[in-house]
Amino acid sequence: DVKVTQSSRYLVKRTGEKVFLECVQDMDHENMFWYRQDPGLGLRLIYFSYDVKMKEKGDIPEGYSVSREKKERFSLILESASTNQTSMYLCASSRTGMSPLHFGNGTRLTVT
Amino acid sequence: QKEVEQNSGPLSVPEGAIASLNCTYSDRGSQSFFWYRQYSGKSPELIMFIYSNGDKEDGRFTAQLNKASQYVSLLIRDSQPSDSATYLCAVNSGGGGNKLTFGTGTQLKVEL
Numbered sequence: 510d511v512k513v514t515q516s517s518r519y520l521v522k523r524t525g526e527k528v529f530l531e532c533v534q535d536m537d538h539e540n541m542f543w544y545r546q547d548p549g550l551g552l553r554l555i556y557f558s559y560d561v562k563m564k565e566k567g568d569i570p571e572g573y574s575v576s577r578e579k580k581e582r583f584s585l586i587l588e589s590a591s592t593n594q595t596s597m598y599l600c601a602s603s604r605t606g607m608s609p610l611h612f613g614n615g616t617r618l619t620v621t
Numbered sequence: 622q623k624e625v626e627q628n629s630g631p632l633s634v635p636e637g638a639i640a641s642l643n644c645t646y647s648d649r650g651s652q653s654f655f656w657y658r659q660y661s662g663k664s665p666e667l668i669m670f671i672y673s674n675g676d677k678e679d680g681r682f683t684a685q686l687n688k689a690s691q692y693v694s695l696l697i698r699d700s701q702p703s704d705s706a707t708y709l710c711a712v713n714s715g716g717g718g719n720k721l722t723f724g725t726g727t728q729l730k731v732e733l
Contacts, residue, residue, distance in 0.1 A: 599665070610711075
């Protein structure tokens with residue numbers, strides 16, 4: 510069974526802090542994704558990666574960056590957290606092609 | 622902008638009835654289609670995926686795809702209270718990275 514693990518379930522940070530969200534998958538998947546989910550807006554893609562050291566912008570990349578130094582790990586970085594980045598963050602992974610996404614448990618981030 | 626549209630609901634059905642959830646998409650080049658179930662406070666979990674026109678059945682669930690009408694649906698037979706959740710439709714338009722676009726979800730309530 511695919512396991513996608515996000516390092517924190519809940520996180521509270523202050524405005525201006527640099528925030529790291531970590532995600533690890535154990536199925537040797539090529540593709541990894543970061544989404545955020547907000548009421549009424551659904552899941553929106555922030556960044557994705559289809560290979561080590563490769564990254565592509567999603568629909569809402571502003572204010573975020575990512576790092577994929579190893580195949581199993583994909584990190585989301587908020588360079589300077591702002592209150593409008595308070596959200597549920599979901600990491601996912603998939604094999605190449607058109608295979609389904611498998612999600613982690615999510616990190617609920619609150620920026621005060 | 623590639624869009625995936627769902628009625629937000631709530632859709633209320635009595636226990637034992639058939640629940641019908643609908644989704645339309647804008648990109649005619651879309652190649653794969655997914656239904657995810659999301660309980661409140663939890664991450665999405667895959668229910669069904671379908672790639673070809675027609676019906677695909679898995680237990681109490683049936684996914685239906687009509688590419689000509691750009692329409693995909695999910696039927697849940699013998700609905701149970703445990704089916705009460707938000708159902709997300711997701712569409713993969715192909716290209717690199719297996720990028721999915723999600724609808725905002727339909728809330729289903731199965732009443733005793």
